[in-house]
Amino acid sequence: MSSKEISYKDAGVDTHEGAVAVDKIKASVKRTYRPEVIGDLGGFGGLFSIARAKEMQEPVLVSGTDGVGTKLELAKRLNMHEGVGIDLVAMCANDILVSGAEPLFFLDYIAIGKLDSDFVAKVVEGIAQGCELAGCSLIGGEMAEHPGVMDPKEYDLSGFCVGLADKAHMLSPNNVSEGDIILGLSSTGIHSNGFSLVRKAFTDILSDEELLKSQESLGGKSYAEALMTPTRIYVKPVLEVLQKSDAIVALAHITGGGITENLNRALPKDLDAQVRLGSWEIPPIITTVVEAAGLSESEALKTFNMGIGLCIIVKQDKLDDLVSLLDHMGEKYFEIGRIVSGVGEVHYSRD
Numbered sequence: 001m002s003s004k005e006i007s008y009k010d011a012g013v014d015t016h017e018g019a020v021a022v023d024k025i026k027a028s029v030k031r032t033y034r035p036e037v038i039g040d041l042g043g044f045g046g047l048f049s050i051a052r053a054k055e056m057q058e059p060v061l062v063s064g065t066d067g068v069g070t071k072l073e074l075a076k077r078l079n080m081h082e083g084v085g086i087d088l089v090a091m092c093a094n095d096i097l098v099s100g101a102e103p104l105f106f107l108d109y110i111a112i113g114k115l116d117s118d119f120v121a122k123v124v125e126g127i128a129q130g131c132e133l134a135g136c137s138l139i140g141g142e143m144a145e146h147p148g149v150m151d152p153k154e155y156d157l158s159g160f161c162v163g164l165a166d167k168a169h170m171l172s173p174n175n176v177s178e179g180d181i182i183l184g185l186s187s188t189g190i191h192s193n194g195f196s197l198v199r200k201a202f203t204d205i206l207s208d209e210e211l212l213k214s215q216e217s218l219g220g221k222s223y224a225e226a227l228m229t230p231t232r233i234y235v236k237p238v239l240e241v242l243q244k245s246d247a248i249v250a251l252a253h254i255t256g257g258g259i260t261e262n263l264n265r266a267l268p269k270d271l272d273a274q275v276r277l278g279s280w281e282i283p284p285i286i287t288t289v290v291e292a293a294g295l296s297e298s299e300a301l302k303t304f305n306m307g308i309g310l311c312i313i314v315k316q317d318k319l320d321d322l323v324s325l326l327d328h329m330g331e332k333y334f335e336i337g338r339i340v341s342g343v344g345e346v347h348y349s350r351d
Contacts, residue, residue: 032137036104063161089131090191106134106161107140109159135235180316180339181339182273189226202223210223223285237329241325249314258306
């Protein structure tokens, strides 16, 4: 045993840099605060009032947790970290939205090899932007420095979101009926799923210069810009529709597993989704990656969102009302199919 004192900093953990990081993120975090937030950043637990639940017939808390996945590996390679915080919030907030819940608050977890306060502030700023887009408050989190476990520039993100819904008005597969119509809201690209395949089949065989070069096929964007475009957060437009109409009966967030393995989660056991291929626009970056990987159509549909980030199942007799609302809001949507008798699966036909 050494007689020399070994400090926590000697072991690789800089608590002072952690305190500096907290100071740098305070403004970003406070910008997300809703009136229900109690207290301030730095407590042992985030406090949030749910007094408004008293107005509900049967209030239900809805929670979700997720990460950004291997999209982070591309962010590290390209030094493009600004949008990954939005991805983190989107993956959680969109999931709890599917129940009809309003996201209330969010917590993040950042694991990093060596804490750099400027870098952490950049990532948290993205998380704060995501929370603003989702209308929820960033009320806490953790920055964990992992010396000797992670390389200094390595990091990983995870997040946790809690929302509130009234059970009497929750969305569910139980509400879906034969003849209902399926609408799809556009994605912003690949979002945050399938990046292990993206890297293996596409980005790993390109140089940084090729990834950063403007591409005419992508409207002047580079492959890097198109791939790192943050996941779209659908919370505000969908909640606005739910407040104004009872047309929506169920939702499906199209994440890992694509349309095939996510839309079926919005179906009861005795109904199928009949989806019409060719009825929506596929973003060029998705087409590029699918071709590079040599994916069959069926494999692509259960890997990527294929341009549809959220599926909306709507009552047939309320379709015109919903479409009118979406048009008024400037939403881009496609009528992509309908609900038919079946066994809880997704099937495809072609226009």
